[in-house]
Amino acid sequence: MGKTISEKIIAKSSRQSEVNPGEVVWVVPDLTATCDFITMDYVTPDIEALGATKLKDPEKIAIIIDHHVPPRSAEEAALHVQTRTWAQKHGVRLYEGLGIGHQVMIELGLARPGMFVANTDAQVTGVGGIGAFAIGALPLLEIYTRGKTWIKVPEVIRYNIAGKLPKGVMARDVMHMIVSEIGPDGALYKAMEFGGPTVSEMSIDERIAMCNIANHPGAKAAIVNPDEKTISYVRSRTNFTFEAITSDPDATYEKTLSFDVSNLEPYVAAPSEVYNCKPLRQVEGTPLDVGYIGSCAGGRLEDLRAAATILKGKRISPNFRLYVVPTSQMIMETACREGLVEIFVQAGASVFPPTCDFCWGALGVLAPGETAITTGTLNIAGRMGSHEARIFLANAYSIAASAIEGRIVDPRAYL
Numbered sequence: 001m002g003k004t005i006s007e008k009i010i011a012k013s014s015r016q017s018e019v020n021p022g023e024v025v026w027v028v029p030d031l032t033a034t035c036d037f038i039t040m041d042y043v044t045p046d047i048e049a050l051g052a053t054k055l056k057d058p059e060k061i062a063i064i065i066d067h068h069v070p071p072r073s074a075e076e077a078a079l080h081v082q083t084r085t086w087a088q089k090h091g092v093r094l095y096e097g098l099g100i101g102h103q104v105m106i107e108l109g110l111a112r113p114g115m116f117v118a119n120t121d122a123q124v125t126g127v128g129g130i131g132a133f134a135i136g137a138l139p140l141l142e143i144y145t146r147g148k149t150w151i152k153v154p155e156v157i158r159y160n161i162a163g164k165l166p167k168g169v170m171a172r173d174v175m176h177m178i179v180s181e182i183g184p185d186g187a188l189y190k191a192m193e194f195g196g197p198t199v200s201e202m203s204i205d206e207r208i209a210m211c212n213i214a215n216h217p218g219a220k221a222a223i224v225n226p227d228e229k230t231i232s233y234v235r236s237r238t239n240f241t242f243e244a245i246t247s248d249p250d251a252t253y254e255k256t257l258s259f260d261v262s263n264l265e266p267y268v269a270a271p272s273e274v275y276n277c278k279p280l281r282q283v284e285g286t287p288l289d290v291g292y293i294g295s296c297a298g299g300r301l302e303d304l305r306a307a308a309t310i311l312k313g314k315r316i317s318p319n320f321r322l323y324v325v326p327t328s329q330m331i332m333e334t335a336c337r338e339g340l341v342e343i344f345v346q347a348g349a350s351v352f353p354p355t356c357d358f359c360w361g362a363l364g365v366l367a368p369g370e371t372a373i374t375t376g377t378l379n380i381a382g383r384m385g386s387h388e389a390r391i392f393l394a395n396a397y398s399i400a401a402s403a404i405e406g407r408i409v410d411p412r413a414y415l
Contacts, residue, residue, distance in 0.1 A: 003252075005193065006156050010027060014026055015028070022152065024153075025150065026150050031111055032119070033064060033101055035066050035121075036066070055144050061092045062094070062105065063095070069354075098354070099331070102124055102126050105117075105127065106127060109239075111130065113230060114131065119136045122215040123212050126211045126296055128221060129209070129212075130208070131230055135151070154190050156251075157192055158257070159195070159196075160196035162196050168415050169261070169397075170306065171202060172209050172210065172395050173395055175216065176216075180275075180277040183217065184216075185217065185218050187218050188219075190219055192221070194224050195224070204230065212377070265279050265410075266279070268280050268283055268393060268408070271379055283408050285408060286371065288372065290323070290366060291320065293374070293400070295327070295359040295375060297377045298376065298396060299331065307324070310411060320403055322347075322399075322403045359374075359378075359384075365385035365386075366391075372384060372390070372391050373392040375393070397412075
């Protein structure tokens with residue numbers, strides 16, 4: 001009986017010939033990556049208390065400073081100092097000033113096809129876009145001190161996507177549409193495997209973006225089988241070796257769902273739940289105060305290019321605030337070289353260096369009664385500031401078009 005890519009990677013990491021859904025197994029992650037915020041708040045104070053004087057496999061650990069960037073207080077600056085000191089003490093790789101960790105680990109080749117990647121953040125599932133099995137909400141302390149942790153092998157649901165995406169529609173619209181069909185628990189503790197001709201045509205950026213928000217229907221992981229496009233992408237970024245594991249043709253899935261996106265339209269996740277997904281036209285005309293293009297879910301080159309296509313030669317609406325935050329410094333550099341940053345500035349947007357902080361309400365905070373439209377990861381109450389603010393999640397085309405009019409509009413009228 002054939003196996004899925006998820007089952008194969010888990011089996012490899014658990015040192016077993018095979019694993020089956022429902023089994024509880026010990027796994028040794030190939031990479032455990034975290035950030036300044038999580039590492040210092042949840043790990044460092046407890047290591048010595050447990051009697052651990054050193055980490056089990058420091059070479060498999062990476063810290064990427066991407067929260068509290070830049071520090072807004074002496075306390076946050078001290079947190080970064082503590083992070084650097086801790087990493088140096090334990091021989092852990094630390095990266096700073098490069099951008100949001102989930103993107104940076106791919107750009108640096110730290111995360112590669114066939115790897116088991118551990119994190120505490122649910123959005124790490126985006127790494128599945130390059131064919132790695134990446135899950136969050138894991139106990140880092142256990143991994144740091146023992147080099148392993150346990151998981152229950154998830155059932156795998158296969159999503160076959162067919163049809164050419166219409167103009168103004170992006171990969172995250174595909175996920176929003178799927179969520180609207182399967183509901184908030186439609187993939188609860190499952191691994192979502194995406195395939196089909198549409199996914200094959202998607203860029204790596206699009207695959208990452210789709211996998212990134214797989215937690216919206218409750219998924220444990222999301223993954224795309226690596227192909228030649230993936231291998232070329234990864235090899236252009238690293239000299240590290242990797243194994244491009246793929247699902248067997250006769251792999252067994254809990255179920256297989258098929259979708260045709262030929263007539264898909266822009267979608268939104270409406271306030272204040274990520275699973276409250278619906279066609280954008282159903283909320284068209286909603287007044288807006290803020291737009292945000294960024295985060296690990298929506299600040300990549302294709303997002304910036306999409307927004308620039310609409311904003312070029314135009315101005316955003318008076319009294320509307322548009323924040324553009326590239327996901328990484330590498331993306332920022334390319335955006336500068338392509339003239340995208342100039343387009344945003346001329347349109348009246350504010351462009352910021354890569355940081356997570358707009359996404360979780362540390363910067364660009366919303367006031368009570370304000371409404372935002374973003375490419376962020378979550379739209380729960382209080383995510384970007386006041387619990388009395390509202391957040392719509394949408395694609396970059398939609399945000400750029402809405403910024404021009406100061407209300408939610410269908411971006412296809414601008415294309």
